[in-house]
Amino acid sequence: MTVFKVGKATVTRIEETYLAIYPPSELFPAWTDAHLKEHGHWLVPNHYDPDSRKLKLSVHSWLIELNGRKILIDACCGNQKSRPLRPWWNMLDTPWLDRLAAAGARPDEIDMVMCTHLHHDHLGWNTRLKNGRWEPTFAKARYVFSKPDFDYFRQLDLDPATAPAEFGTFRESVLPIVEAGRADLVTGPHRLDEFIEILPAPGHSPGHFVFKLDSGGHRAMVTGDVFHHLLQIFYPDWNFPKNSNADDAKASRHRVLEDCAASGALVFPGHVGAPFAGYIEKSGTSFRPRF
Numbered sequence: 001m002t003v004f005k006v007g008k009a010t011v012t013r014i015e016e017t018y019l020a021i022y023p024p025s026e027l028f029p030a031w032t033d034a035h036l037k038e039h040g041h042w043l044v045p046n047h048y049d050p051d052s053r054k055l056k057l058s059v060h061s062w063l064i065e066l067n068g069r070k071i072l073i074d075a076c077c078g079n080q081k082s083r084p085l086r087p088w089w090n091m092l093d094t095p096w097l098d099r100l101a102a103a104g105a106r107p108d109e110i111d112m113v114m115c116t117h118l119h120h121d122h123l124g125w126n127t128r129l130k131n132g133r134w135e136p137t138f139a140k141a142r143y144v145f146s147k148p149d150f151d152y153f154r155q156l157d158l159d160p161a162t163a164p165a166e167f168g169t170f171r172e173s174v175l176p177i178v179e180a181g182r183a184d185l186v187t188g189p190h191r192l193d194e195f196i197e198i199l200p201a202p203g204h205s206p207g208h209f210v211f212k213l214d215s216g217g218h219r220a221m222v223t224g225d226v227f228h229h230l231l232q233i234f235y236p237d238w239n240f241p242k243n244s245n246a247d248d249a250k251a252s253r254h255r256v257l258e259d260c261a262a263s264g265a266l267v268f269p270g271h272v273g274a275p276f277a278g279y280i281e282k283s284g285t286s287f288r289p290r291f
C-alpha cells in the first residue's frame, strides 16, 4: 500500500489494476524508438514493459483522510461492469473493496466521493450490483460530480446515436447516484471546504476537474487525467487520444503543470505508475517529473 502525507492529511493509493496496456505509438503518435533510448532508464520497469513493448497504466483511487473525514477521489472501473471495448477492464472481479478496507475505510465510512471527471474508469465503484440493480456503494457518502460533465454525458446518453454514454457508465455509475439523491453537481471553481478547492481543467472531458488540497502549509494537486503518463510531462503537447477538445486538453495540461511546478505541490495523477505521486519541475519551456 502506498501512503503519502500532505500536512495533516493522509493520502492512500487504492489499486484496482496496474497493467502494460498500450503500444506507445498508439497513445502518442509522435513516439519513436529514439524516445525509448532517451527515456528508457526511468521508463522501465514502472512505466514501460520491455517484454510486451507497452506503456503501463495504473487505475487507482486516492483515499484522503483529513480532519476526521474520509474522502475518496475517483472510483476506478468497478466490478462486473461490461466493457468489451476495453478488454483489460472488462467484467473485473478485483478485491478493490478489501484494499480500501485495509487502508482503513469500509464503504459506509466514506463521507464523500469526488470524481475528477465522468469517464468509465473514474466512476465504477460509485455503484455495485445488488439484486440485479446498480446501487450506491458508499451508502452514507455525498458524491461530487462535475455539472458540465454531467450535462455533456446526459446529452450523449439521451441521443440514440450516442447512447449509452461512456459504455453504459452514465446509466450504471452516475444516474443511480443522482436518483438516490446523493449527488452534488458542481461547477468550478468551487471551494469545497477550508482544505479543498475544485478547479476546472477541461479538454479530456468538458468538465474535467483538478482538486487542490492545502493542509498545514503543504499542498497537493489531484490531477485526474490532465496527463496519463509521465512522458506527457516532458512533452506536454502529447495528448491522450480520447478528448472532448484536444486544444483545451493541451492548454489545461500546460496550465496545471505550470501551477504544480510553481507551487511545489505533491501531484497525485490518475494513471501514472510507481511511485504514483511526485513533483513537477520547470525545465526551459517544458517540465520534468520528480517522481
Ligand SMILES: [Zn+2]
Pocket: 119, 121, 122, 225, 270, 271
Ligand atoms: Zn482515466
